[in-house]
Amino acid sequence: MLRRPRMTLPTEERGMSSRPLTMTIALLRKVASFARTLREVFYGATGYEFERQAARLRGDLENLFLFMLVGDTIGVPILPPYYALRLVPYVLPVLPLWQRRILRERHPLESEEFDLHGV
Secondary structure, eight states, X not given: OOOOOXXXXXXXXXXXXXXXXXXXXXXXXXHHHHHHHHHHHHHHHHTHHHHHHHHHHXXXXXXXXXXXXXXXXXXXXXXXXXXXXXXXXXXXXXXXXXXXXXXXXXXXXXXXXXXXXXX
16 A cells, blocks of 8 residues: 655754744734735725715615505505506515614604715
């Protein structure tokens, strides 16, 4: 039976311990952690506000669409029931969440018009 030769690290061949290798791995982990932190800081400084704005706009459009389809569930009939009933199977999973989101109590100063941008 043939045995494969044991793989040795370059430090073992010279009779050195593996301590420098573990220190190098620890240093690489710290550099990777610092790079990840720096990337998150730059993202927060540049792209986070755009992402939040896009999510807010998407939510507003979804609210408007569902309001037109099933507004009669909260007392506002807009679309003829025949067309709304054809789309109910697609809307049914998100309907309770939408009703809770629409009917919740809001603070008057909660909208974005009252945010202090750049101040």
